[in-house]
Amino acid sequence: MRYYARKLGFYVVALWAALTLNFFIPRMMPGNPVDALLAKFQQRGGTVDPSARRAFELMLGTNSDEPLWDQYYHYLGNLIRGDLGVSVSAFPSKVSDVIQESLTWTIVLVGIATLLSFLLGVGLGALVGWRRGTWLDNLIPVTTLLSxxxxxWLALIFVLLFSTTLGWFPLNRGYDVTLDTGWNYDFISSAIYHGTLPALTIVVSSVGGWLLGMRNMMVSTISEDYxxxxxxxxLRNSRIMTRYAARNAVLPSVAGFAISLGFVVSGSIITEQVFSYPGIGSKLLDAVQNNDYALMQGIFLVITVAVLAANLVVDLLYGFIDPRTRVEN
Structure with a gap:
């Protein structure tokens, strides 16, 4: 129990440290979200008096008359109540609504792509490691080069080849904007069609790492006494490969996969930007460009919690699988 309590205590402190940095770092950046929001109104020909500016400061949590530490305490209090504030870049939408909408797209795209790259890389890695020294080893330089x-660059090449030249896939967007969103066949099929090329980019660029890691573990595992x-x-070679060698060689890859799932919520900013995909990576870029403190903090909070939760699960599973990790020094 002391092992698990110590792990939980460590991650609670890590979460508090991340939340603190999440508050202070955006405020060290040049610019002000209130100025960015007022500039949008002025571009439309509107004027803002001092009282309206004061109201925007209170709404966005950037009250210039309030000490920074008081803003920090209010920030923590709002987090406890689940209030992430109002987004400047998507004004007047709430940050929680913006994150919920974009996070669904990112989890579906990056989550499925990460799972496919893991399964494909581990499966090929186990086969290549089992038959090391054969022509299958030629897969390693190719996949390493792609990684x-x-x-x-890979996303732009895929766009040029499969979208512009061959016309197999659309250039951008996450779905056909002429369709009504919802759980219907037309919308789901359109979302799958638009997400295929971005997902292919992620799979091709990440499968090599899983393949190489699994292959190396298989090479060392097949020399073990068992x-x-x-x-x-x-015993049959197929049974030895799957039940004895691959089953033990895959453990480090499973740990890495659990951690990579934590980073799924952060999206793939470059890929989403190239394909104009409505994921959370694109929203994060918009938040940075508009000095949208609330949206940046909300997205960083989601990423932090997901990564810490994934690491915590891995630590607890390792403590359960391998009792030696629970031994007190």
Whole structure:
């Protein structure tokens, strides 16, 4: 119990530290969200008097007359109540509504792409590691090269090849804007069609890392005594590969996959920007460009909680699977 309590205590402190940085870092940036919002009104020909400016400051939580520490306490209090504020870049929408809408797109796109790249990379890695020294080893340089290619460059190449030249996939957007959103066949099929190329970009660029890691673990695992014993018993090679070698070699990859799931909510900013995909990465970029403190803080909060939760689950699972990690020093 002391092991689990210590882990939980560590992550509670880490969450508090992340929330504190989440509050102070945006306020160290040049610019002001109130000025950005007022500039939008002025571009439309409107005028804002001092009382209206004061109201916007109170609404956005950037009261210049209030000490920074008081703003910090109010920020923590609002978080406890689930109030993330109002977004400047999507005014007058609430931050929670903006995040909820964009997070769904990101989780579906990046989550499915991450799962596919993991399954494909681990499966190929197990096969390549089991048959090391054969022609299958030629897959490693190819996938490693693709992993080294920058996301934006690979995305632009895919757009040029599959969208502009061949016309197989649309250039941008997450769905056909002429359709009504909802759980209907036309909208879902359109979303899948528009998300295929961005997902392919993520899978192609990330599968190499999973393949190489699994292949190396398989090479070291098949030399273990329990694998040699299974071979001496005359078991089938397919059973030895899956039940003995791959089952143990995949453990580090599973830990890495659990952590990568935490980063799913952060989206793929470059990929979403290239394809104009309505994910949370695009919203984060809009928030930075508009000095939208509330939206930046809300997105960073979601990312922080997801990553810490994924790491906590991995730590607790390791403590359960391997009792040696719970031994007190």
């Amino acid at each position: 080294a290619v920058p996301y934006f 694998v040699l014993t299974a071979r001496a018993k005359g």
